[in-house]
Amino acid sequence: MMKTQKLKMILEKTDTGFSAFSESYAIFTTGATIPELLHNALEAVNFYFEEENIGFQAEYLKFEIDFQQFFQYYKVLNSKFLAEKIGMNPTLLSQYVQGQKKPSDKQTQKILSGIHQIGKELSEINLIHG
Incomplete structure (x- = not known):
């Protein structure tokens, strides 16, 4: 594996948190939260490639999760709202989610772009409490 390539990890929701595994290498890990899983995945990848003197940084890992699990975990993201935001038929997006x-x-990129846009918008908001 060349260090400039991204290593794909499949992310799954479990009863106790999350798991991630590589389809190409015997690498797998778990975590109670997404941040913990990302940290553990980086450690697992670096441990796997340690004998080859290859060190990975987080930006070289690519995590993928299927639509159903994504929308089950991120319930705050309403698929109807997302469909309207990206100009997609809500019924069609619902069929993808289910x-x-x-x-x-092309549709996957459109959906992902919409999710990223919503994430960017949310990250730029400050809540007022008082």
Whole structure:
């Protein structure tokens, strides 16, 4: 594996938190939270490649999660709202979320772009309490 390539890890929700594994290498880990899982995954990858003197940084890991698990975990993100935000038919997005249909690469990028945009908007908001 070349260090400039991203190592794909499949992320899954479990009863006790999260797990991640590589489809290409015998690398797997768990964590109670997403931040813990990301930290543990980086440690697991570095441990796996230690004998080859390859050290990974977080930006070289690519995490993927399927639609159903993403929307089950991030319940705060309403699929109807997302569909309207990205100009997609809400019924179609719902079918993707429920696993009834599989989105094309183009549709997946459109959805992911919308999720990233919402995340960016949320990260720029400060709540007023008083």
